[in-house]
Amino acid sequence: MLFNSYIFIFAFLPITFSIYFILAKYKSGEMAISFLVIASLFFYGWWNPIYLALIILSISVNYFVGEAIVRSRTISKNRHTKALFISGLLFNLGLLAYFKYANFIIENFNLFFGFTSQINEIILPLAISFFTFQQIAYLVDTYKGITKEFKFTHYVLFVTFFPQLIAGPIVHHKEMLPQFLKLDNMKPNLDNIVIGANIFALGLFKKVVLADGIAQYSSPVFNAALTGEPLSLFVAWGGALAYTFQLYFDFSGYSDMAIGIARMFGIRLPLNFFSPYKSLSIIEFWRRWHITLSRFLRDYVYFSLGGNRRGKTRRYINLFTTMLLGGLWHGAGWTFILWGGLHGMYLVTNHAWHYIQQRLKLEGLNQLSLWRVFSWFLTFVSVVNGWVFFRAENFDAALVILRGMYGFDGVALPNAITARLGGLSSIISDLGITTFIGGGSQFIFTYLWLALLMFIAFTLPNTQQIMDSLHKEESEQGDALFNQGLFHNTLKFRYSMGWAFIMSGALVIAIFGMTRVSEFLYFQF
């Protein structure tokens, strides 16, 4: 079930919400939690009930391994505890390897060794990366004695709590369980409901109106690249930028919705996005993009590899390896690995630059406006280049887009535009800019949409900043371009008629956006 579906908004959410609080009030907190578990499993099983068996198996094994680790720790059998922990880890990685990477591994094995082994197509179970990582983190924390859980239903709720089950934020057991068990949270609270609903409305608007609005302008460009069709400069940039903003508004919108729904239940989920495209460096970008994944990769991969404890070179290798694995986490494909590797390189370069800056005493540069704008521009363009690999179906298609973006396949404008420019068209032609027939309105709408989305993403405050008077979350972000956002004093949410109008307008427009009037694009043939 998707958050941006009628069945979720008008049936699942209100029904689950009502029954949960009725049970909490008239029966018991435990019964309410059990109900929330069932509702969350129903939410997950809506796509494909078969995968319910998988998630239940994964949860059960992790729960019992976790419990065994806790018991083992209390009677201090260290070797036994470690064996339990490793077997739990292997179980999780094995599950992930089979369901997410088996096809990829066999495909590449065949390619390298010329074999023809085949396995039946394995369909990727929804959210397996999320719930597996979350449970690995739980096992690590349990092994380290940071957390423990003895109640099965509580554990199941920690993994399956429906707002964060499908696409995060990735949460820790120790930050969730105390919230579920807090008595105050078992009573409906109008503040929580209203603030949650408003955060949800903003998220829904970002997803349905902004992300889905620009999506139609990125796919045709990436599809054309897949066929090998050369792309001219503006078309290639249009497609790459469209995807850049589609992904941001889609994922951050979804995270906002998750945070909003959880807040309605009195639960605060951690921040997941914080205006990443305002970042002045790649290091900063990863503090603002998919924050809970970055946190996981830092705490459970980078630190496990040794972090920065074994010298600079080793630190860079660890950083690069972490990002490579981060790339692989996003999908079983070489383009994802390449994307991860590229970001690994970016991060290593960024850290190396910081080191050089310190040695040469160039930190003062960071205060210069022009340098800040240059840093922001370089960061953003690097990120866009990375997204080309992330989105492209294969390496060749990514190269077609990048060739186009750097002018190797010419610079051209739609004939429909140049024909309307009068005398300017001859200047354009003198500059070596050619024309192509068709696609004029597509071209114009791409750049109109991009102008709007750039304005929002680069200059306006984000959801967290808008809502922070009533929904403050801890954040570790550093400096950024327009860090507070323009109009940040005006765009501070408070209970007022004006905000009620803005938020209800966003909600209605987003709900209207969930319906598409069927369209048939035919181009006159």
Next chain:
Amino acid sequence: MQVKQYSYYFISFVTLISIILASTNYIIDPYSLFQTKRVSGFNDKKPAAENRTKLFKPYNVVNIKPETIIVGNSRPEMGLNPLSECWPKGMGTIYNLTFPGLGTYEQIRALFHAVSTGNVKNILLGVDFIDFLQSRNNNNTIFWPKRNNEFLDRLLVDEQRLSNDNYSFAKLQDYSSSLFSLNALSDSLYTLMSQSENSTDRTSLGFNPANDFKEMIHYEGSWVLFKQKQDLLKQIFSTKNKSIYDSQKWSIEFEAIKRTIQLAEEKGIKITLFINPYHYSYLEVIRNSGYWNEFENFKKTLIETVNKYGKNHVEIWDFSVYSNYSVSVIPKKNSPEPQSNWFWEPAHYKAELGERMLTDIFNTNCITEQKENVGTKLNNIDINSYLNQQQKRRSILLKKLN
């Protein structure tokens, strides 16, 4: 303000804004679905209806209940104007029930749908060679299949002309999505902003005045349209091994024509079946790609089908010929715009040519100057000698052009 008061405002605004937005969509009616009054300069032109013909035309035809319908694809949609003075008297309300890009099977299903309203007495059915081409290796076992899609759900009857159970739900869904959707809202705004004389439109009777073509020609010249279509045609006809028949010497398309003729005979409806006119450059692409024989076979099979199943109520006309209308200079980049072209581009003819086709078919006298016939009626004609004459005519006209 307290949270309680805020939540009252919030809920009230949600309700109020929803009502206002839905009413806006209803009043502006961007897809011509509700057929609210068209007001000049406000919502008269319907640019957003361009890609929604499959949405609004099935419902419009039920509401309008025309006596005469035009059926086919985008060619008659912009070629035959229901409000032309060249229609004979007594045709009643004429509706252009044509669908750009739709195949023959679905066009005929739309025809059944219109006939099921009970008023239709005349049908003009435009057919296209390209719609009949299919892979030679196709091996159909059922020539009149049951198909399911969003468009067919909007029709009153199924393929057997029995009541369609999905119709009511499809209608509810279409009407509600045209009221409560962001698409409709942005299209309403687009409609408000696009009320100039040359804005894209579909008239209330389903006609496409080709305003977008006029606009393109004004700014870019007609060479753009010709080049775009010629490139596309060459690409389409470059695929070999196509035929008008499958391995069993019949096809779904001919079956559709047969069933239409049978329906006309059964209901006493007059049908004028016509092959759409093409610019000579289109005909040359057919010839140069090796499909000319297939094209002639297409005409012969149509005549045979008409003669076999519909002697009483069916006329068949061929407008896809070399004539002084179809043979004209192909516009070129940086060359002066050719005068008096009867075609927008190789595949789409102008309504002025459509009027001359109507005078051929109905023998009306709306054209004052002396005119050459656009096409030929094929009933009771020696088809082989007719096709030979066409070859000779081609030589003469092309020589004259060069």
